[in-house]
Amino acid sequence: MSNKPLILWFRRDLRLSDHPMLQAAVATGRPLVPVFVLDGQTQAMGAAARFRLGLGLAQFGGALAAAGSRLLLRRGEALQVLQGLVAELGAAGVYWQRMYEPEARARDAAVKAALRAEGLEAESFAGALLVEPWQVATGQGGAYKVYTPFWRAVSARGIEAPLAAVRALPAPAVWPESDRLEDWGLGADMRRGAGVVARSQRVGEAAALARLEAFIAQDVGDYRALRDVPAEPATSGLSENLAWGEIGPRTIWAAGQRALFEGAAGAEQFCKELVWREFAYHLMYHNPEILTQSWRPEWQDFGWRGDNGDAERWRRGMTGEPFVDAAMREVYVTGRMHNRARMVVASYLTKHLMTHWRVGQAWFAEVLTDWDPAANAMGWQWVAGCGPDAAPYFRVFNPAGQAEKFDADGRYRRRWIAEGQARPGPEALAFFQACPRAWGLEAGQDYPAPVVNLAEGRARALAAYAAYKEKDASDDGDL
Template identity: 60%
Template sequence: MTSPIILWFRRDLRLSDHPALTEAAASGRPVIPVFLHDEVVSSLGAAPKWRLGLSVAAHAKALSEKGARLILRRGRALECLADLVAETGAGAVWWTRAYDPDSIARDTEVKTALKQAGVDARSFPGHVLFEPWTVETGTGGYYRVYTPFWKAVRDRDVAEARPAPGRIPVPEGWPASDDLDDWHLGAAMRRGADVVGALVTVGEDAARGRLGAFIAEGIDNYDEARDFPARDGTSNLSENLTYGEISPVALWHAGRRAMQEGKRGAETFLKEVVWRDFAYHLVYHTPRITHANWRPEWDAFPWNTEATKAVTRWKRGRTGEPFVDAAMREMYVTGTMHNRARMIVASYLTKHLLSHWRIGQRWFEDCLIDWDPASNAMGWQWAAGSGPDATPYFRVFNPATQLEKFDPDGHYRRRWIAEGQAAPSATALSFFDAVPRSWGLAAAEAYPAPIVNLKEGRQTALDAYKARDF
């Protein structure tokens, strides 16, 4: 009971509301914080891997201010942890649970091997509000539709967020650590890192400040403002939630307090926090959602799976549909994309272009700094029609009418599309600095004609769905 505890940080890079850290610090045993560049981290795309590196650096600094260190190791998780146990004499390895299939496979291997070696290998909650196995339907199964899931959890008690430990016990000596710079986590971002880097909000303190500002100034109008991509109408916290710089519990209680104060957008905000939980609920119970059609009847649907010219134009923000192109360009400049815009670009790719949702899912995996394995998978399948949705196929968003409705003054379009403007905005011009030079794009080019006629593209999609008798 006096041996060190190795605390393995992953997507939980914070000190407050961290159950594993709280219990480890309270034990009085030396705590050795560790972050691994393991098989799951190695599989990340360019933008999330780069942004993860920033979060790791911020977390290392926060730990150092508590008198601790963040030990960095690279390699397979089991091998790295076994080496650290041998080097430090640690009797325990603790971590926060994850629910996606890749993480579960890694963690199961680690827990099994360490326990067989006599090590206290233990996982803790903290990544979601409600553990996926604790939310069941009346018949004992998992929820397949969001609204009943929301009704099942909305009145549950959620323990208050725990403060950061006042003190973290440390070992007499520290094991060797890699240098974060040697990992080159941002290498694949190339010149885009400089553009996106100017706009990121990194670390636990910054995340808590962002939440505080949103509750004070934005949540009252959230239910309406969140639909308009040109407005600063959302919390922008997906970036921080992705790396665990803030916990969903902190968001939940901030939203509940706002609701009690009569702020009308608070319940909508809480529903969005729970939507993330629902994504992990589905990923845990139906892990195929991350890589295959959630609805098996879609397996025979003749989606295009090739890198066609149309798909290339979609990736480069050159479809000729301003809403789609503005959204894609926003992603390259900021690393994120407005939620309504995500629905529009996903619907356009999978329905107007009849291209497989996996093409878009993989592209987002590479380009979004707030990429999340559960939310990204569920979002793409929801838009494509192959996922958890009561109206799976006949919802085809029209990007032109959506732009008229949610960007009536053209602010979003002008913010991100330079072509055709006499004096393009700095944000629109930043797109050309962020994307690869090999794309050969320039602001002076003419804006492209649309790839497809929207009415005809919609009808082609509906005819294809009807032929498959969905």
Template identity: 60%
Template sequence: MTSPTLVWIRRDLRLSDHAAVSAAVERGGPVIPVFLRDDLVDDLGAAPKWRLGLGLDHYAASLEDKGSRLILRSGDARAVIPALVKETGADAVYWQRAYDPDAVARDKDVKAALKEMEVEAESFAGHLMFEPWTVETKQGEFYKVYTPFWKSVRDRSVSEPLSAPSSLPAPETWPESETLEDWALGVAMNRGADVVRPFVQLGEQAAQSRLGAFLASKVADYDRTRDIPGMDGTSNLSENLSLGEISPAQCWHAGQRAKEEGKAGAETFLKELVWREFAYHLMWHTPRILTDNWREEWEAFPWNEDERKAEVKAWKQGRTGIRFVDAAMRELYVTGRMHNRGRMIVASYLTKHLMCHWKIGLEWFKDCLIDWDPASNAMGWQWSAGSGPDATPYFRVFNPVTQLDKFDKDRDYVSRWIAEEYENPHKDALAYFEAIPRQWKMSANDPYPDPIVPPDEGRKRALSAYENRSF
């Protein structure tokens, strides 16, 4: 019998359109899926780590339906993967590529160790549609602006998604596995887990259903409704894409079919998929976007970096007195996600009205988002702050009051997430007080606060700092 193949599972919790799994099955021998809890997993924030645990549990069940199982191990990949190869007699290890710098360095070390053992080690595409090193300008450089990037890839061929294997050949003896219960990936969520859980759409089948429902009934009005936070007008697929419960190629081909059928909004959906690709393209070529100002001249800008300031605390707690900001921050705490229009508003308010460093917001989202994605989170924050590629100009300061009048005219969004001003608050607004830490000592009976920084005053302060910058 052919020796086993280890398939190292990472952010790709699906069986369809999974090149590494398909290649392992095609080899003809036993297939041993393994997930490794290493430092990169331990460094995840509370919400994404909890969501990962849910995803792994669901994925393990889907493997069992195929006659397989998911082996869990913890430790340094450079030691654990080679040790598991020796333990199982595997002569090949397959995985799908990651693109953040820490994962890239880890994977290179693992691949080198396996080659020294004369074990086949192969990585596959799958988390992206266009490998970052394959998209170049005519001058052979990487793209720094989204629109030319979109134009360069919009007509490219994207491989047709692979079908899920009907079964995964099992080894005669399975290696021992650790347990998700012992890992306790959700412990940092505390009581918030029970509040957020009903908003989770878990697993590959749910992701496909989301995509199908969006393209069947919502994509026609997507150009308009995607900006209305009080409406369910988006695909909501970011949660599933972040953990690979659906592939971007599956979304792309479905979107292309919708476009060919003449459905308005389909091309905009495709552009959003490419915006995600652009974020990874930038992270690959300029990994500093994760930790430092992408535009290096912004290092001199006088942002506040003290998270202990009362203004920062009010922003995190959804108590700024600015309804659009507070509603969005509370949506985040109850659902683990935030409408994209809300993300732009809260980011602009933090970095401009409050003059706080975008890193404070990036870290808060990293802790609170169940759809956290390293590339998209970093690019989104730097885009809003003005320090990133293809950024909104710093002097463009969103007015959160007029934005609310424009995008939440009937206050559907605000009334869903803010309880203090309403006699009969929405259940989701009340759920916020069940999710937050008790030490915040907040209640739905509290008076709604006055603005900590009035919009006009914050805008003037931001523009003054910009005009007097030393770069």
């Protein structure tokens, strides 16, 4: 058995350090065959996510080559591809790192059952989270629904130190055939925006580790004070790398804890933001419906609009609200959006424009290179007011007020909005290079009038909320 290869099924875990699955595989002493499978679930991802995945796979393939290995690429449904590879290689089995969204769990369970039924090894490993979703529970043994006690529970645990990087992978005697990455066309749907967005990506494990080191050395001290100011380079930028597993969460946690021990003022808040991601996965694992429906059942029939013309102006960054439009254009140029801006644009869509949070959730899934299914769903539901531990619906972010508070000098808005500037900067102009030609947008055009008066939009949202609550109370009284 020691000469039979193991297949290593990589997904959103494109790294060599702090990788329990990889460490366990190397410890067997067997030849190892890394593979990435382009299956239906992967192909269903949004355009920006598939584009960024392609960049990550190219970089990871190079890292594996430096470790004496390769990344094998195959297209097809996962079980059939893996079974075919097992037969082709005479492999002993398949190892992989766990995923937690319901479709992935169902797929992985089917793969594990089928392989084990054939007498093969089929093992899944931790590595995507600090704590597995079933390892932390309330005093009553249930799942957490509120962040603060979840944070206390996770931070009180002894988080294991990150594992060392694997430096070499034993190779098989003969490598199977592989697809060519360029033939997959993972970035095709980005069209002309691909070249623009690519300039803002820092791809691969080495880039992620360098990014973390620089943040801890230079910026973590001011993180709490400046993290909500979108014009400041005050955040780590690691969401992109974390989303694709180019860095492990334990590596980030360990760096944050060291900074906290050394007295960095913003280190605890930085660690809290990492655990906020954990909270999203905890919720998704225990309540997978959070991805598709309002988490609070009393919100299921709230009168949000479906997709509409106002939402299309929102998608295009043409609402006439500069802070909202700046954020929506930022994502077209960089593939990411500052977190404060995400809250503002989400509130504007769901409250000022009375549009369903799932419209926004779907758009973020299409355009974010740091797309994360759990964080995306929880974030939208938190802002909309229908999620766990959510901001109340009557909390309506005023884009003008948010701009006054967090972009007082207008740098963020000027950075991304070209209209009205005599000499707009390259990033503001890049939006017009990246957005679809069909939109017919040009930098020299007039800036649009607002879709809705902010005061009127807020009043409409609050009136709808009050009417819904009154109806809900009346319905309860009829029971």
